[in-house]
Amino acid sequence: MLLTELLKGMVIEEIVGNDKINIDDIGYDSRNLKKNSLFLCIKGFKTDGHLYIKDAIRRGATAVMVERTVEVEGVTVIRVKDTRKAMAAIASRFYGHPSRSLNLIGVTGTNGKTSTTYMIKKILETCGKKTGLIGTISNWIGEEKMDASRTTPEALDLQRLFKNMLEVEADSCVMEVSSHSLELQRVEECEFKVGVFTNLTPEHLDFHKTLEDYRNAKKKLFYKTSLCNVINIDDLDGRKIAEEMKDLSTPLLTYGIREQAEITARNIVMTMTSVSFDLITPKYTEKIELNIPGMFTVYNGLAAIAACYSMNIDIKNIKKGLKNLRGVAGRLEAVEEFKDFAVIVDYAHTPDALENVLKSVKDFTNNKLITVFGCGGDRDQTKRPVMGEIAGIYSDLTIITSDNPRTEDSMKILKMIEEGMNKTKGKYHVIEDRREAIVFALKSATKGDIILIAGKGHETYQIIGDSVFEFDDRKVALEIAKEDGII
Numbered sequence: 001m002l003l004t005e006l007l008k009g010m011v012i013e014e015i016v017g018n019d020k021i022n023i024d025d026i027g028y029d030s031r032n033l034k035k036n037s038l039f040l041c042i043k044g045f046k047t048d049g050h051l052y053i054k055d056a057i058r059r060g061a062t063a064v065m066v067e068r069t070v071e072v073e074g075v076t077v078i079r080v081k082d083t084r085k086a087m088a089a090i091a092s093r094f095y096g097h098p099s100r101s102l103n104l105i106g107v108t109g110t111n112g113k114t115s116t117t118y119m120i121k122k123i124l125e126t127c128g129k130k131t132g133l134i135g136t137i138s139n140w141i142g143e144e145k146m147d148a149s150r151t152t153p154e155a156l157d158l159q160r161l162f163k164n165m166l167e168v169e170a171d172s173c174v175m176e177v178s179s180h181s182l183e184l185q186r187v188e189e190c191e192f193k194v195g196v197f198t199n200l201t202p203e204h205l206d207f208h209k210t211l212e213d214y215r216n217a218k219k220k221l222f223y224k225t226s227l228c229n230v231i232n233i234d235d236l237d238g239r240k241i242a243e244e245m246k247d248l249s250t251p252l253l254t255y256g257i258r259e260q261a262e263i264t265a266r267n268i269v270m271t272m273t274s275v276s277f278d279l280i281t282p283k284y285t286e287k288i289e290l291n292i293p294g295m296f297t298v299y300n301g302l303a304a305i306a307a308c309y310s311m312n313i314d315i316k317n318i319k320k321g322l323k324n325l326r327g328v329a330g331r332l333e334a335v336e337e338f339k340d341f342a343v344i345v346d347y348a349h350t351p352d353a354l355e356n357v358l359k360s361v362k363d364f365t366n367n368k369l370i371t372v373f374g375c376g377g378d379r380d381q382t383k384r385p386v387m388g389e390i391a392g393i394y395s396d397l398t399i400i401t402s403d404n405p406r407t408e409d410s411m412k413i414l415k416m417i418e419e420g421m422n423k424t425k426g427k428y429h430v431i432e433d434r435r436e437a438i439v440f441a442l443k444s445a446t447k448g449d450i451i452l453i454a455g456k457g458h459e460t461y462q463i464i465g466d467s468v469f470e471f472d473d474r475k476v477a478l479e480i481a482k483e484d485g486i487i
């Protein structure tokens with residue numbers, strides 16, 4: 001594509017050099033640029049893309065987009081005010097504005113995004129609609145599963161994924177929209193049909209600084225939608241957002257159980273492996289069954305139902321899709337092989353998620369509830385003592401251990417969790433090594449117990465320092481049990 005074509009309509013501060021050149025590719029990382037490409041220099045949190053212009057030129061960049069004046073020769077230099085924002089516009093144009101041709105559904109909120117997106121995908125597929133998915137566990141283009149390194153990819157990668165979805169004739173895409181992505185303009189050029197809000201509780205305060213900032217970031221999604229905004233009004237922030245959305249031209253659809261919502265559930269029945277309820281909507285009442293446990297599954301189910309209802313999906317397909325979904329990896333996932341006691345792996349990594357999952361699991365514990373968990377390093381520190389306190393309140397025994405310590409001293413993280421734990425009468429041990437912590441939990445378990453291993457869910461690695469080691473809670477629990485003759 002001609003560079004002039006790519007830049008059409010953009011506010012450019014200065015162009016130095018030839019703008020009639022052909023651009024074959026675009027990139028924001030000098031380490032993987034192709035020939036005849038445009039390199040977008042992003043000022044980051046760790047380093048600054050402007051420092052890698054020479055590297056970029058050596059690898060094939062013939063144009064660079066910058067935010068500040070730079071001294072370079074032999075390439076076209078385009079200066080704009082904000083390269084992150086420009087990246088979203090350029091990426092969308094480069095790939096032919098793919099989000100316009102997709103039925104795009106965005107799900108935001110602190111907890112439940114991944115779970116809700118899988119439910120929506122299953123319902124849409126039940127209707128015969130080819131559906132892409134973008135989120136924490138993996139990205140899906142049709143039947144092809146691809147690794148995901150973040151919940152919501154950079155604008156460039158995101159637009160490329162949409163384009164790839166259209167190439168396999170996908171009709172819809174359901175994606176998680178993280179607060180980081182809304183703040184860092186990754187979804188700037190996405191044209192959403194439906195936006196879903198699950199809930200908001202403290203998280204990512206390292207990045208957003210205040211809850212108000214965090215809420216405002218999430219809220220941005222609902223100004224980018226055209227068909228419907230689906231909001232959980234049992235959530236206090238959801239209620240506030242719904243109030244603010246009332247005057248928007250995009251219709252609002254509310255869901256909830258406690259409040260007077262348009263989409264609601266009554267007669268909720270929960271078992272160790274499932275939930276069922278009577279769904280009440282303005283048009284019909286139907287019985288819904290899901291083979292996933294937990295009260296939060298009712299909420300995620302209502303969110304998915306409301307999103308599909310707003311798209312006029314037939315209730316038969318909604319029911320069938322939800323009934324056929326076999327759980328989501330690492331979300332209340334039972335390690336099946338255990339007989340005397342249950343071992344459950346869950347991705348709860350926020351105070352609210354941990355409290356919800358512990359409450360749900362406690363209802364089904366015939367004996368002790370043993371919790372193994374930690375908190376990630378280089379992330380929000382305020383949640384650590386709060387999660388310690390929650391674990392202490394609901395568990396009969398807690399093993400505080402490492403999550404992904406990243407570059408932090410893991411013992412320092414565990415100490416912060418312990419501070420909260422010590423506010424309770426909870427019995428606990430601190431075992432830094434996660435494998436050893438799981439060994440201890442398994443050895444402490446007796447008939448009727450439940451062991452909840454929380455925080456890492458589907459993750460198949462552990463990040464210690466800058467190194468990534470293989471580690472999968474589900475596999476590790478099984479390995480230990482086999483070694484010790486437990487199963």
Ligand SMILES: CC(=O)N[C@H]1[C@@H](OP(=O)(O)OP(=O)(O)OC[C@H]2O[C@@H](n3ccc(=O)[nH]c3=O)[C@H](O)[C@@H]2O)O[C@H](CO)[C@@H](O)[C@@H]1O[C@H](C)C(=O)N[C@@H](C)C(=O)N[C@H](CCC(=O)O)C(=O)O
Nearest residue numbers: 028029030042044045046047048049052150151152178180
């Ligand atoms: C806080 C945050 O989101 N950071 C993201 C951001 O990093 P950054 O802006 O600090 O980038 P940087 O590392 O300083 O580098 C600046 C620029 O120089 C470039 N560079 C760097 C080195 C080099 O040799 N050549 C080069 O060109 C980089 O590609 C980048 O464009 O841009 C980088 C490049 O796209 C991302 O990799 C990085 O995500 C990091 C890995 C991250 O951990 N992000 C997490 C916090 C995140 O985004 N999480 C959310 C929410 C999760 C949830 O709740 O579900 C998510 O959506 O995943």
Ligand SMILES: Nc1ncnc2c1ncn2[C@@H]1O[C@H](COP(=O)(O)OP(=O)(O)OP(=O)(O)O)[C@@H](O)[C@H]1O
Nearest residue numbers: 110111112113114115136296331346347348353357
């Ligand atoms: N609606 C909900 N409300 C509260 N907690 C929930 C809800 N849904 C799921 N959880 C808990 O949160 C954990 C993470 O769920 P899920 O992966 O669906 O959320 P997410 O919003 O995608 O998280 P992330 O921010 O990491 O992408 C689950 O393992 C469960 O413990």
Ligand SMILES: N[C@H](CCC[C@H](N)C(=O)O)C(=O)O
Nearest residue numbers: 349375376379403404455456
């Ligand atoms: N999406 C979350 C995942 C946290 C998972 C936990 N295992 C950790 O590493 O902190 C984040 O990026 O903060």
Ligand SMILES: [Mg+2]
Nearest residue numbers: 113114136176
């Ligand atoms: Mg997620």
